[in-house]
Amino acid sequence: MSRQVDKQLQEYKEKQKNKGCLLVRCPDRPGIVASISRFLFQYNANIITSNQYSTNPEGGDFFIRIEFASPSLHENRNEIKKSFEAIAENFSMDWKMTFPSEVKxxxxxxxxxxxxxxxxxxxxxxxxxxxxxxxxxxxxxxxxxxxxxxxxxxxxxxxxxxxxxxxxxxxxxxxxxxxxxxxxxxxxxxxxxxxxxxxxxxxxxxxxxxxxxxxxxxxxxxxxxxxxxxxxxxxxxxxxxxxxxxxxxxxxxxxxxxxxxxxxxxxxxxxxxxxxxxxxxxxxxxxxxxxxxxxxxxx
Known part of the structure; x- marks a missing residue:
């Protein structure tokens, strides 16, 4: 890897260290967005962007992507992922939580x-x-x-x-x-x-x-x-x-x-x-x- 690219990646990782991304697919029903928002608020997380889509509000599938940031996210990533499992189970979610600083x-x-x-x-x-x-x-x-x-x-x-x-x-x-x-x-x-x-x-x-x-x-x-x-x-x-x-x-x-x-x-x-x-x-x-x-x- 060239020094230029390595420097760019290191700067990117540092800039993104307190940011996360949540992707969710589940059956659509009331309360999904509210539950996710309350959960993130518990970790002092600010929602940066949120995009959602429903195939049919009455019995369809719901999709959402949320980017969020929290001052201490780099210290408690495993904890926040583990804690989200209860919400995911309640809403039958197919989900993943990723962190931009963990570059693919x-x-x-x-x-x-x-x-x-x-x-x-x-x-x-x-x-x-x-x-x-x-x-x-x-x-x-x-x-x-x-x-x-x-x-x-x-x-x-x-x-x-x-x-x-x-x-x-x-x-x-x-x-x-x-x-x-x-x-x-x-x-x-x-x-x-x-x-x-x-x-x-x-x-x-x-x-x-x-x-x-x-x-x-x-x-x-x-x-x-x-x-x-x-x-x-x-x-x-x-x-x-x-x-x-x-x-x-x-x-x-x-x-x-x-x-x-x-x-x-x-x-x-x-x-x-x-x-x-x-x-x-x-x-x-x-x-x-x-x-x-x-x-x-x-x-």
Missing amino acids: RTAIFVSKELHCIRELLFEWQSGDLMTEIVVVISNHQEAKELVEGFGIPFLHLPASKENRREVETQQLKWLEEYQVDLIVLARYMQILTPVFVEAHPKKIINIHHSFLPAFVGARPYDRAYQRGVKLIGATGHYVTNDLDEGPIIEQDINRVDHTDNIEDMKKIGRSIERSVLARSVKWHIEDRIIVDGNKTIVF
Whole structure:
């Protein structure tokens, strides 16, 4: 890790040491917000931001994200989390309480295309992506010089259908060794097995072009060009065992027309992929996402 990034992270951790974030999903009923507010008040916590959503006030689900600050939060984090369990049980909550100063540790998986990892590294270096990128894992060597230039460990292991099980066994060992909280597939062109996905549920983010499912498989831009598409885009999503069908985090599009050739469309597509993936990762590390079945609530 570069000295610049390390300094930025240390300053961020110090600034955020007394702040917390609460994410809740539960059946909607009266008293939820009041109970949470009273609980935080007991710990002299001030609510900084609060965003909520109900699918149906009469029998639906309730979602809320609260950022709060307390002068002594860094000293009693475990206590406040333990004490909240009673409220969570009373309202049948699926919840988590996180603390921004406990910066998430991220691993990036990449193959030959480098546009997405370049964007992530730029956002990280500039201080707009507050995470520790602890390792980059690849089945090719193309990203090695780029990654090591940022002072990040680069681990190379060729992968194919024939050795997938052995490769993933080693990759899972690396992820455990580096204590990884989040895995980002920055154009990693290998299908993950159910064993790998189940080891990191809701912690693997992927990016793909939004031609799916219309143009599944190889050479999607060529086929899209032949069909004369007018919109191209990208989708950032969590990885599940259903290929490219996990909960969607973010999407974006751009218009194209008959004057755009295949290379033009690829350039536009890569630009959209970069920004969509970066936003998806940023929202995850900031704990702005609640997964609801096969969709997401993004606050």
